[in-house]
Amino acid sequence: MEKRQQMKDVLQRCIDRHKDELHSLSLDIWSRPELAGNETHAHDRLVRFFSQDQTWTVESHYKLPTAFRASWGAVGGGEGEQPGLNVGFLCEYDALPGIGHACGHNLIAEVGAAAALGLKAALENQTQLPEPVKITVLGTPAEEDIGGKIQLIKAGAFADIDLVFMAHPAQQDASFLPCVAIIDVSVKYHGKASHASAYPWEGVNALDAAVLAYNNLSALRQQLKPEWRIHGIIKHGGEKPNIIPAYTELEFYLRTPLVKDLCDLKAKAEACFRAAAVATGCQVEIIYPTDGYDSILQNATLANLYENNGKALGIQFPEQPANFSGSTDFGNVSFIVPGIHPFFYISTDAFNHTEEYTEAAGAEKAQLYTLRTAKALAMTAVDVVCCPVLLRQVREDFRLAKLKQEK
Secondary structure, three states: OHHHHHHHHHHHHHHHHOHHHHHHHHHHHHHOOOOOOOOHHHHHHHHHHHHOOOOOEEEOOOOOOOOEEEEEEEEOOOOOOOOOEEEEEEEOOOOEOOOEOOOOHHHHHHHHHHHHHHHHHHHOOOOOOOOOEEEEEEEOOOOOOOOHHHHHHHOOOOOOOOEEEOOEEEOOOEOOOOOOEEEEEEEEEEOEOOEOOOOHHHOEOHHHHHHHHHHHHHHHHHHOOOOOEEEEEEEEOOOOOOEOOOEEEEEEEEEEOOHHHHHHHHHHHHHHHHHHHHHHOOEEEEEOOOOOEOOOOOOHHHHHHHHHHHHHOOOOOOOOOOOOOOOOOHHHHHOOOOEEOOEEEOOOOOOOOOHHHHHHHOOOOHHHHHHHHHHHHHHHHHHHHHOHHHHHHHHHHHHHHHHHHHO
């Protein structure tokens, strides 16, 4: 325990030494918001940040145009040994249309970078660890839209990573919030145009189909489980009032706490979409343009360790909200690698995805909370890499959580 505490002290001092560089990194990303898949400036800035220390091996444009990978180590094993434990830290950095970094992804990038620097400092002079340890930082773009982490999973970016850590800004500190599974569905109705006043009987009204579909889903909500969510918009409703709309398009998000329940909700929603087509005589296309986001698997051991380390740093963990309906592509990662995705307060009660939260994410007062979170993540990593018993518990929690989802 004394050795672990010494390592934790070292990493805290390291993060404090680099606080100005880390703040500059975050502020630079915040001041130039970029949408999902287009984060060229943020990508280049993070690549430069890690490249300035030549002990990091940095790969830009790693498997995706705006993803990157920075690796360090391994240390702690015998000469010539392969890395036994690869600890991953994830950075997000995409913004939202119109309101910039209203979800604080600039701070997620800062937390990932800071935690990685801290753990590196703690490990640098360690020669006697249970197994060799390597650190990998993955820049994971496009969380807000196409699910960059899912694409990276498919490309094999997580294949050699044993544990993953990241943290997300919110309204309070929490070691775990039950993010839900989500799928995006696009619905297109094809009818027949006609003059809306002179001979409307010649038309097939695609807008009627869209409105019926919307109302069908509104009626369906009464029969849905309390934690299930359906919400959407009509993206295209026609061209002019005097033309029977020949084409309309809707977009909906479907969310459930359990991945297996998403199949049931999809079936119910599709019945509503098809019924609207039958009632109006339209043709319907139901398209799932991107992969769904899975719910996050909770890892109780990592959550408890994070809370203990956070409390040692002065973090307070209020009672967890009964319901939380956010979604993230980290959920998909949590099904293939044991990990943790805590949330952290940034000195505002504003809600994410608002202009007020954008302002808070760029404010200097968010720095105390951001760097404190990074320290807690790195300290949790120290606990696991130094204690084989804890590592086994983390892996067992992962196994059991996956079994629970499948039942």
